[in-house]
Each structure stands twice: as C-alpha cells, then as structure tokens.
Amino acid sequence: xxxxxxxxxxxxxxxxxxxxxxxxxxxxxxxxxxxxxxxxxxxxxxxxxxxxxxxxxxxxxxxxxxxxxxxxxxxxxxxxxxxxxxxxxxxxxxxxxxxxxxxxxxxxxxxxxxxxxxxxxxxxxxxxxxxxxxxxxxxxxxxxxxxxxxxxxxxxxxxxxxxxxxxxxxxxxxxxxxxxxxxxxxxxxxxxxxxxxxxxxxxxxxxxxxxxxxxxxxxxxxxxxxxxxxxxxxxxxxxxxxxxxxxxxxxxxxxxxxxxxxxxxx
Numbered sequence: 184x185x186x187x188x189x190x191x192x193x194x195x196x197x198x199x200x201x202x203x204x205x206x207x208x209x210x211x212x213x214x215x216x217x218x219x220x221x222x223x224x225x226x227x228x229x230x231x232x233x234x235x236x237x238x239x240x241x242x243x244x245x246x247x248x249x250x251x252x253x254x255x256x257x258x259x260x261x262x263x264x265x266x267x268x269x270x271x272x273x274x275x276x277x278x279x280x281x282x283x284x285x286x287x288x289x290x291x292x293x294x295x296x297x298x299x300x301x302x303x304x305x306x307x308x309x310x311x312x313x314x315x316x317x318x319x320x321x322x323x324x325x326x327x328x329x330x331x332x333x334x335x336x337x338x339x340x341x342x343x344x345x346x347x348x349x350x351x352x353x354x355x356x357x358x359x360x361x362x363x364x365x366x367x368x369x370x371x372x373x374x375x376x377x378x379x380x381x382x383x384x385x386x387x388x389x390x391x392x393x394x395x396x397x398x399x400x401x402x403x404x405x406x407x408x409x410x411x412x413x414x415x416x417x418x419x420x421x422x423x424x425x426x427x428x429x430x431x432x433x434x435x436x437x438x439x440x441x442x443x444x445x446x447x448x449x
Contacts, residue, residue: 192436193223195443198396230255259306287322321345371404
C-alpha cells in the first residue's frame with residue numbers, strides 16, 4: 184500500500200470504525216501508518232451494543248485512539264432501557280481505560296430504511312438526552328433526513344453540542360446546525376473533482392466550525408478511491424479543503440485539530 188505523505192502539523196480523524204472486520208488482519212499496521220502521517224488522535228466509533236467492548240479494547244490498545252459509543256440509526260431498534268443503561272455505565276466508567284469522548288453515532292437514516300422512522304427518532308432523542316445528562320458531544324449521522332434531523336435538534340437538542348459527521352447537506356443546513364452547537368465534518372468525497380456540494384461547504388463554512396474525518400473503511404479519498412479507507416488518509420481531506428479555500432495546509436490542519444480538541448475535550 185502507498186505510504187502516507189509526512190505532515191507537519193498533528194491531525195485528528197474524528198470518525199473511524201477501527202473495530203470493523205476490514206481491519207482485523209492489519210490493525211497494528213494501520214495504526215502505525217496513522218502515527219507516521221501525524222495523527223494525534225483517531226476517534227473510533229462503536230455503533231451497536233455488540234460492538235462496544237471491541238471498540239473500547241481497540242481504543243485502549245493504541246495511544247492515539249479514543250472511543251465513542253452509540254447506537255446507529257440503522258440499528259435503532261436495539262435502543263431500549265437496558266442498552267441505554269449499559270451505555271450510561273460505560274460512559275461514566277473512567278477507570279481501567281480511556282474515557283468515552285462522545286455519544287454516537289446516532290441520528291437518522293432514511294436511505295437504507297432498515298428501521299422505521301419513528302423508532303430512529305426515538306433512539307436519536309434518547310441519545311441526545313443521554314449526551315446532555317453526561318455532558319458529552321454527539322456524533323450525528325444524517326442521510327436523506329435533513330429536515331427531520333434539524334427539527335429534532337430544534338425541539339430536543341437544546342443544551343447539546345457535537346458534529347454532523349460526513350456532512351451531506353447544503354450550506355443553509357450547515358449554518359443551521361452550527362447555530363445549534365454542531366460542527367461540520369468533511370470526509371473523502373470533498374476530494375472528488377465533481378463534488379461541487381462538498382466543495383461549497385469546504386469553501387464557505389467558517390474554518391473554526393470544520394472537522395475532518397475518514398469514516399474508514401468507507402469514503403476513501405482521492406488518490407486512493409476504490410481501496411479500503413484508513414485514518415492516515417485524513418490528510419487528503421485536509422489538503423483538499425486547503426486547496427478549495429486557497430489557504431495553507433498547515434492552517435487547515437492546525438485549526439481542525441484545535442476544533443476537535445475543543446469539542447471532544449482532549
């Protein structure tokens with residue numbers, strides 16, 4: 184595999200799935216490449232109760248990995264009193280491991296239609312409540328559900344903060360999310376030549392509200408499109424944003440890293 188380009192400033196991949204089986208055969212090497220590429224932190228997300236312990240074990244195995252736990256909208260039918268209680272216990276437990284830095288990913292997915300919309304909304308609201316109770320940021324997944332996500336943030340998201348992961352809306356929606364305490368995260372598609380919608384977000388969202396991510400193993404950026412994604416490739420997201428904004432790569436790296444530190448508290 185091609186080696187990552189050395190970077191001058193630390194980076195944060197704010198959304199990765201290192202627990203996925205895609206990484207079972209070379210997870211150590213993936214983490215080594217991330218460190219060589221300057222990644223200060225990788226937020227690795229456990230998206231179902233069955234995944235949570237593996238996510239925690241992985242985060243505890245690597246100095247630069249930090250865990251986030253939640254229930255994905257496509258698994259929202261697993262949200263119940265017991266799983267929410269288990270999630271609360273894990274988030275409050277800081278001994279014998281790293282603290283959990285966020286709730287999520289939660290949100291709404293009206294594209295896959297794996298779970299009824301009303302069940303997704305109930306799960307989303309419950310995790311917003313938990314994040315507010317625990318004073319943790321929320322990682323929001325939103326696919327083909329812009330109006331409903333915004334309505335829930337308006338009505339039920341008061342006192343929460345977080346990130347709109349792998350942002351897919353327009354600029355007006357982005358600014359509405361920012362107004363409600365949410366940062367905007369861009370992933371590999373911003374590197375695609377024909378992704379005008381992502382380029383508009385990269386150009387116009389204030390840099391102090393932007394984060395970068397891979398969503399690996401998905402959404403691989405150019406020049407590796409078609410391969411498995413991994414955290415070291417987050418640098419190409421930063422480089423694309425710098426090119427689109429006509430600013431230095433260093434400015435993007437430094438500011439998005441500072442934004443991640445501020446949001447996730449590390």
